[in-house]
Amino acid sequence: MDEFASAFQAAFQLIVSLDSNLFEIVSLSLQVSLSAVLIASLIGLPLGAALVLFTFPGKRGLVVMLNALMGLPPVVVGLILYLLLSRSGPLGVLGLLFTPTAMIIAQVILITPIIAALTRQVVQELWSEYREQLMSLGCSPSCAIRTLLWDGRFSLITTVLAGFGRASAEVGAVMIVGGNIDHVTRVMTTAIALEVSKGDLALALGLGIILLSLSLGINATAFLLGEFAKKRIGA
Amino acid sequence: MTEIRSILPLSVNGLCFEARGKRLVKEATFKIEAGSRTMVLGANGAGKSLLLRLCHGLLDPAQGTVSWNGDVSFSKAVRARQAMVFQRPVMLRRTALANIEYALKLQGVEKAERADRAYSVLKRVGLGRLADQPARVLSFGEQQRLAMARAWAIRPEVLFLDEPSASLDPSATHSIEESITAIAEEGATIIMTTHDLGQAKRLGTDVMFLHRGRILEQANASDFFAGPKNDLAQAFLRGDLLWWKRKAPYPGGGIEAQKI
Numbered sequence: 001m002d003e004f005a006s007a008f009q010a011a012f013q014l015i016v017s018l019d020s021n022l023f024e025i026v027s028l029s030l031q032v033s034l035s036a037v038l039i040a041s042l043i044g045l046p047l048g049a050a051l052v053l054f055t056f057p058g059k060r061g062l063v064v065m066l067n068a069l070m071g072l073p074p075v076v077v078g079l080i081l082y083l084l085l086s087r088s089g090p091l092g093v094l095g096l097l098f099t100p101t102a103m104i105i106a107q108v109i110l111i112t113p114i115i116a117a118l119t120r121q122v123v124q125e126l127w128s129e130y131r132e133q134l135m136s137l138g139c140s141p142s143c144a145i146r147t148l149l150w151d152g153r154f155s156l157i158t159t160v161l162a163g164f165g166r167a168s169a170e171v172g173a174v175m176i177v178g179g180n181i182d183h184v185t186r187v188m189t190t191a192i193a194l195e196v197s198k199g200d201l202a203l204a205l206g207l208g209i210i211l212l213s214l215s216l217g218i219n220a221t222a223f224l225l226g227e228f229a230k231k232r233i234g235a
Numbered sequence: 236m237t238e239i240r241s242i243l244p245l246s247v248n249g250l251c252f253e254a255r256g257k258r259l260v261k262e263a264t265f266k267i268e269a270g271s272r273t274m275v276l277g278a279n280g281a282g283k284s285l286l287l288r289l290c291h292g293l294l295d296p297a298q299g300t301v302s303w304n305g306d307v308s309f310s311k312a313v314r315a316r317q318a319m320v321f322q323r324p325v326m327l328r329r330t331a332l333a334n335i336e337y338a339l340k341l342q343g344v345e346k347a348e349r350a351d352r353a354y355s356v357l358k359r360v361g362l363g364r365l366a367d368q369p370a371r372v373l374s375f376g377e378q379q380r381l382a383m384a385r386a387w388a389i390r391p392e393v394l395f396l397d398e399p400s401a402s403l404d405p406s407a408t409h410s411i412e413e414s415i416t417a418i419a420e421e422g423a424t425i426i427m428t429t430h431d432l433g434q435a436k437r438l439g440t441d442v443m444f445l446h447r448g449r450i451l452e453q454a455n456a457s458d459f460f461a462g463p464k465n466d467l468a469q470a471f472l473r474g475d476l477l478w479w480k481r482k483a484p485y486p487g488g489g490i491e492a493q494k495i
């Protein structure tokens with residue numbers, strides 16, 4: 001119990017003193033996850049909307065696959081990506097294994113299906129309401145995609161936040177393809193795993209507290225956005 | 236905006252619509268000339284809304300053609316010169332004013348001009364003070380008037396109105412009718428449905444009576460209201476259509492009816 005309390009104290013000490021090691025890990029985590037969310041959104045938002053607006057052969061299959069990919073086990077993604085990126089693998093020449101880029105790729109693979117599938121749901125609902133009105137006004141499919149993404153903006157931000165939450169909390173895939181190398185690819189989740197196994201509870205707890213606050217912050221933001229949207233645009 | 240060729244007359248030929256294996260619009264054939272105001276009348280479920288949607292190109296017919304001055308393809312130019320106000324207003328998640336600006340943008344109206352034009356038409360339907368309110372928090376009747384303003388702002392050559400005053404209070408109904416008259420005077424051709432026979436009388440130049448998906452009578456408004464030829468239309472005007480049933484399924488021309 002004493003050990004626990006002193007670990008807590010040390011953790012707060014690290015956070016308050018802006019410990020450089022801790023700061024480095026947090027900032028790399030944010031860089032990786034924010035990049036991944038940005039890329040996944042650029043793919044997932046239009047993809048989700050296009051799945052509603054366009055019909056093409058194999059569309060149902062794609063939707064089913066997308067929903068299945070939402071539950072993709074991170075370690076399996078890490079493993080496959082590892083095989084692709086390892087020196088003897090097909091993409092080995094790129095030399096990406098054990099770099100932050102590899103971690104970003106892993107997170108993009110994990111959260112793009114989530115963003116695309118949730119976007120599809122939001123846009124589908126809006127489209128069934130808007131379809132005739134937009135057709136009547138002469139809105140082309142690409143115009144409709146833009147309109148639907150804009151009008152669904154508050155729900156979609158929540159979707160993107162959910163993606164960010166999953167990306168920043170993920171440990172299996174980034175551990176495998178990043179390698180948890182100090183000062184290079186060590187992020188919050190992998191550092192926590194390592195520090196706990198080493199018995200350095202202070203750093204692990206400090207990072208845990210930050211990770212937890214981040215996730216609380218995301219959820220609070222999503223909730224407040226929903227309230228704001230109701231008031232502001234009657235969504 | 237180089238195309239000035241009129242999209243009228245509208246010629247509808249042998250138009251049929253089916254859903255779930257049921258024929259809901261049956262062999263509609265009619266012609267609508269520029270400058271007319273056609274009232275589509277009929278009981279609930281007669282197929283009035285479907286007919287309007289078919290003419291506006293929102294539904295694909297099972298058979299038959301809808302021809303806008305010879306154009307059967309609903310080209311972009313044809314679409315751009317029509318507007319429709321739906322029975323249930325559909326409001327985008329923006330302010331009242333932005334809803335109209337959106338429609339103007341799709342019409343290719345310059346950005347500088349949009350706000351002024353949107354606001355002036357909003358004032359004409361009596362919603363000027365609600366310009367900055369989110370459209371979706373407006374009352375149903377206000378939304379209906381906003382939908383009307385949005386259609387008006389486009390300055391369409393043909394305006395479809397599906398029960399534009401269905402849930403309006405008497406004074407709002409009066410002002411909507413004034414708007415419709417004003418739009419018609421600006422040169423628009425009106426095709427509308429209504430359950431308000433007084434309104435149909437006040438606004439219509441022509442009447443089309445629909446019963447179970449079939450057009451049973453087309454006449455100019457004064458003839459129709461003086462006494463329709465079709466007995467189901469007569470019953471409809473008297474307000475007791477529901478008590479009538481067909482004796483024989485539409486033999487050739489005339490329809491026989493009998494009180495049950």
Ligand SMILES: Nc1ncnc2c1ncn2[C@@H]1O[C@H](COP(=O)(O)OP(=O)(O)OP(=O)(O)O)[C@@H](O)[C@H]1O
Pocket residue numbers: 254255259277278279280281282283284285286322
């Ligand atoms: N997509 C659809 N699938 C099946 N039936 C439909 C569909 N759309 C409309 N109908 C049916 O077609 C008939 C005509 O519908 P429509 O909406 O045109 O009636 P209406 O004359 O406008 O009635 P109201 O006065 O109540 O507005 C109704 O019986 C309706 O149930």
Ligand SMILES: [Mg+2]
Pocket residue numbers: 283284285322397
């Ligand atoms: Mg209707």
